[in-house]
Amino acid sequence: MAINHECIEACQRCATACEQCLNAMIGMDSDNNCPHCCRECIDICLLCAQAMARESRFSDAICKLCADVCDWCAQQCGAHDHDHCQQCAEACRHCAESCRAMAA
Template identity: 65%
Template sequence: MNSNLSCIEACQKCAAACEVCLDAMINQQSGNDCPRCCRECIDICLLCAHSIARNGKFTDQICRLCADICEWCAAQCEVHDHYYCQACAEACRQCTQECGAVAACY
Protein backbone atom coordinates (compact mmCIF):
# COMPACT_ATOMS: atom_id res chain seq x y z
CA MET A 1 0.00 0.00 0.00
CA ASN A 2 2.95 2.35 0.60
CA SER A 3 3.80 2.42 -3.12
CA ASN A 4 0.15 3.16 -3.81
CA LEU A 5 0.25 6.17 -1.49
CA SER A 6 3.42 7.48 -3.11
CA CYS A 7 1.79 7.06 -6.52
CA ILE A 8 -1.28 9.00 -5.40
CA GLU A 9 1.00 11.75 -4.15
CA ALA A 10 3.00 11.75 -7.40
CA CYS A 11 -0.22 11.98 -9.42
CA GLN A 12 -1.44 14.92 -7.34
CA LYS A 13 1.90 16.73 -7.62
CA CYS A 14 1.98 16.12 -11.35
CA ALA A 15 -1.54 17.44 -11.83
CA ALA A 16 -0.63 20.58 -9.87
CA ALA A 17 2.61 21.13 -11.83
CA CYS A 18 0.70 20.66 -15.09
CA GLU A 19 -1.91 23.22 -13.98
CA VAL A 20 0.85 25.78 -13.39
CA CYS A 21 2.47 25.01 -16.75
CA LEU A 22 -0.86 25.09 -18.58
CA ASP A 23 -1.76 28.44 -17.04
CA ALA A 24 1.62 29.96 -17.89
CA MET A 25 1.75 28.60 -21.44
CA ILE A 26 -1.89 28.96 -22.49
CA ASN A 27 -1.33 32.08 -24.61
CA GLN A 28 2.30 31.44 -25.61
CA GLN A 29 3.68 29.96 -28.79
CA SER A 30 4.99 26.51 -28.06
CA GLY A 31 6.05 24.72 -31.21
CA ASN A 32 4.89 21.38 -29.79
CA ASP A 33 2.05 19.91 -27.73
CA CYS A 34 2.81 21.93 -24.59
CA PRO A 35 0.41 23.14 -23.09
CA ARG A 36 -2.13 20.80 -24.70
CA CYS A 37 -0.45 17.77 -23.13
CA CYS A 38 -0.81 19.35 -19.69
CA ARG A 39 -4.61 19.27 -19.96
CA GLU A 40 -4.54 15.55 -20.80
CA CYS A 41 -2.05 14.88 -18.03
CA ILE A 42 -4.10 16.70 -15.39
CA ASP A 43 -7.19 14.67 -16.20
CA ILE A 44 -5.49 11.26 -16.20
CA CYS A 45 -3.43 11.99 -13.07
CA LEU A 46 -6.52 12.89 -11.07
CA LEU A 47 -8.39 9.86 -12.40
CA CYS A 48 -5.43 7.64 -11.56
CA ALA A 49 -5.16 8.97 -8.00
CA HIS A 50 -8.88 8.39 -7.46
CA SER A 51 -8.76 4.89 -8.94
CA ILE A 52 -5.84 3.89 -6.71
CA ALA A 53 -7.50 5.34 -3.62
CA ARG A 54 -10.68 3.34 -4.19
CA ASN A 55 -8.87 0.22 -5.45
CA GLY A 56 -10.72 0.46 -8.73
CA LYS A 57 -11.13 -2.51 -11.03
CA PHE A 58 -9.17 -0.87 -13.86
CA THR A 59 -6.44 0.74 -11.76
CA ASP A 60 -3.66 -1.15 -13.53
CA GLN A 61 -4.84 -0.01 -16.95
CA ILE A 62 -5.38 3.56 -15.78
CA CYS A 63 -1.89 3.61 -14.23
CA ARG A 64 -0.34 2.37 -17.49
CA LEU A 65 -2.19 5.02 -19.48
CA CYS A 66 -1.23 7.66 -16.93
CA ALA A 67 2.43 6.68 -17.26
CA ASP A 68 2.21 6.93 -21.06
CA ILE A 69 0.53 10.34 -20.99
CA CYS A 70 2.95 11.66 -18.36
CA GLU A 71 5.90 10.47 -20.46
CA TRP A 72 4.49 12.30 -23.49
CA CYS A 73 3.88 15.44 -21.47
CA ALA A 74 7.38 15.36 -19.99
CA ALA A 75 8.90 15.09 -23.47
CA GLN A 76 6.86 18.08 -24.66
CA CYS A 77 7.48 20.34 -21.68
CA GLU A 78 11.16 19.59 -21.12
CA VAL A 79 12.16 21.24 -24.40
CA HIS A 80 11.15 24.65 -23.01
CA ASP A 81 13.51 26.54 -20.71
CA HIS A 82 10.75 28.05 -18.58
CA TYR A 83 10.97 26.99 -14.93
CA TYR A 84 7.31 25.93 -14.93
CA CYS A 85 7.83 23.70 -17.97
CA GLN A 86 10.91 22.13 -16.38
CA ALA A 87 9.02 21.57 -13.10
CA CYS A 88 6.15 20.04 -15.04
CA ALA A 89 8.45 17.69 -16.92
CA GLU A 90 10.13 16.61 -13.68
CA ALA A 91 6.78 15.93 -11.98
CA CYS A 92 5.63 14.00 -15.05
CA ARG A 93 8.76 11.83 -15.01
CA GLN A 94 8.25 11.03 -11.32
CA CYS A 95 4.61 10.18 -11.96
CA THR A 96 5.60 7.93 -14.86
CA GLN A 97 7.87 5.94 -12.55
CA GLU A 98 5.33 5.67 -9.74
CA CYS A 99 2.47 4.69 -12.05
CA GLY A 100 4.61 2.10 -13.79
CA ALA A 101 5.49 0.53 -10.44
CA VAL A 102 1.86 0.39 -9.31
CA ALA A 103 0.68 -1.03 -12.64
CA ALA A 104 3.31 -3.77 -12.40
CA CYS A 105 1.89 -4.87 -9.05
CA TYR A 106 -1.54 -5.70 -10.47
Protein backbone atom coordinates in the same frame (compact mmCIF):
# COMPACT_ATOMS: atom_id res chain seq x y z
CA MET B 1 -3.96 -3.73 -5.58
CA ALA B 2 -3.30 -2.07 -2.25
CA ILE B 3 -3.58 1.67 -1.88
CA ASN B 4 -0.22 3.26 -2.69
CA HIS B 5 -0.23 6.68 -1.11
CA GLU B 6 3.12 7.64 -2.66
CA CYS B 7 1.77 7.04 -6.16
CA ILE B 8 -1.45 8.88 -5.39
CA GLU B 9 0.60 11.84 -4.16
CA ALA B 10 2.83 11.70 -7.27
CA CYS B 11 -0.30 11.89 -9.43
CA GLN B 12 -1.63 14.82 -7.43
CA ARG B 13 1.71 16.67 -7.59
CA CYS B 14 1.88 16.05 -11.33
CA ALA B 15 -1.65 17.34 -11.90
CA THR B 16 -0.79 20.48 -9.92
CA ALA B 17 2.46 21.06 -11.83
CA CYS B 18 0.64 20.57 -15.13
CA GLU B 19 -2.09 23.00 -14.06
CA GLN B 20 0.55 25.61 -13.26
CA CYS B 21 2.34 25.01 -16.56
CA LEU B 22 -0.91 25.20 -18.50
CA ASN B 23 -1.81 28.47 -16.78
CA ALA B 24 1.63 29.98 -17.44
CA MET B 25 1.51 28.98 -21.11
CA ILE B 26 -1.79 30.75 -21.83
CA GLY B 27 -1.11 33.21 -24.61
CA MET B 28 2.41 31.91 -25.24
CA ASP B 29 3.53 30.30 -28.48
CA SER B 30 4.64 26.69 -28.40
CA ASP B 31 6.31 24.72 -31.15
CA ASN B 32 5.09 21.38 -29.77
CA ASN B 33 2.14 19.93 -27.83
CA CYS B 34 2.79 21.90 -24.64
CA PRO B 35 0.40 23.06 -23.14
CA HIS B 36 -2.11 20.67 -24.72
CA CYS B 37 -0.36 17.69 -23.15
CA CYS B 38 -0.81 19.31 -19.73
CA ARG B 39 -4.60 19.17 -20.10
CA GLU B 40 -4.47 15.46 -20.94
CA CYS B 41 -2.05 14.81 -18.10
CA ILE B 42 -4.14 16.66 -15.50
CA ASP B 43 -7.19 14.58 -16.34
CA ILE B 44 -5.47 11.19 -16.32
CA CYS B 45 -3.47 11.93 -13.16
CA LEU B 46 -6.59 12.91 -11.22
CA LEU B 47 -8.46 9.86 -12.51
CA CYS B 48 -5.52 7.65 -11.61
CA ALA B 49 -5.31 9.01 -8.06
CA GLN B 50 -9.05 8.50 -7.61
CA ALA B 51 -8.94 4.96 -9.00
CA MET B 52 -6.10 3.97 -6.69
CA ALA B 53 -7.80 5.56 -3.66
CA ARG B 54 -10.91 3.45 -4.23
CA GLU B 55 -8.89 0.35 -5.18
CA SER B 56 -10.53 0.17 -8.58
CA ARG B 57 -10.20 -3.09 -10.48
CA PHE B 58 -8.95 -0.95 -13.38
CA SER B 59 -6.13 0.74 -11.43
CA ASP B 60 -3.41 -1.22 -13.23
CA ALA B 61 -4.67 -0.21 -16.67
CA ILE B 62 -5.22 3.40 -15.61
CA CYS B 63 -1.73 3.55 -14.07
CA LYS B 64 -0.24 2.24 -17.33
CA LEU B 65 -2.10 4.85 -19.37
CA CYS B 66 -1.15 7.56 -16.87
CA ALA B 67 2.53 6.63 -17.20
CA ASP B 68 2.28 6.85 -21.00
CA VAL B 69 0.59 10.27 -20.91
CA CYS B 70 3.09 11.54 -18.32
CA ASP B 71 6.00 10.37 -20.51
CA TRP B 72 4.54 12.30 -23.45
CA CYS B 73 3.96 15.42 -21.37
CA ALA B 74 7.46 15.25 -19.87
CA GLN B 75 8.92 15.11 -23.36
CA GLN B 76 6.82 18.04 -24.61
CA CYS B 77 7.27 20.33 -21.60
CA GLY B 78 10.87 19.27 -21.10
CA ALA B 79 11.72 20.70 -24.52
CA HIS B 80 11.03 24.21 -23.22
CA ASP B 81 13.39 26.29 -21.10
CA HIS B 82 10.65 27.90 -18.97
CA ASP B 83 10.90 27.07 -15.27
CA HIS B 84 7.23 26.06 -15.15
CA CYS B 85 7.75 23.67 -18.09
CA GLN B 86 10.85 22.13 -16.49
CA GLN B 87 9.02 21.69 -13.16
CA CYS B 88 6.09 20.13 -14.99
CA ALA B 89 8.37 17.75 -16.90
CA GLU B 90 10.07 16.66 -13.68
CA ALA B 91 6.73 16.00 -11.94
CA CYS B 92 5.59 14.06 -15.01
CA ARG B 93 8.73 11.90 -15.03
CA HIS B 94 8.31 11.10 -11.33
CA CYS B 95 4.63 10.27 -11.78
CA ALA B 96 5.33 8.07 -14.81
CA GLU B 97 7.94 6.13 -12.85
CA SER B 98 5.61 5.67 -9.88
CA CYS B 99 2.64 4.66 -12.04
CA ARG B 100 4.72 2.26 -14.11
CA ALA B 101 5.82 0.51 -10.90
CA MET B 102 2.17 0.23 -9.81
CA ALA B 103 1.10 -1.23 -13.15
CA ALA B 104 3.83 -3.88 -13.14
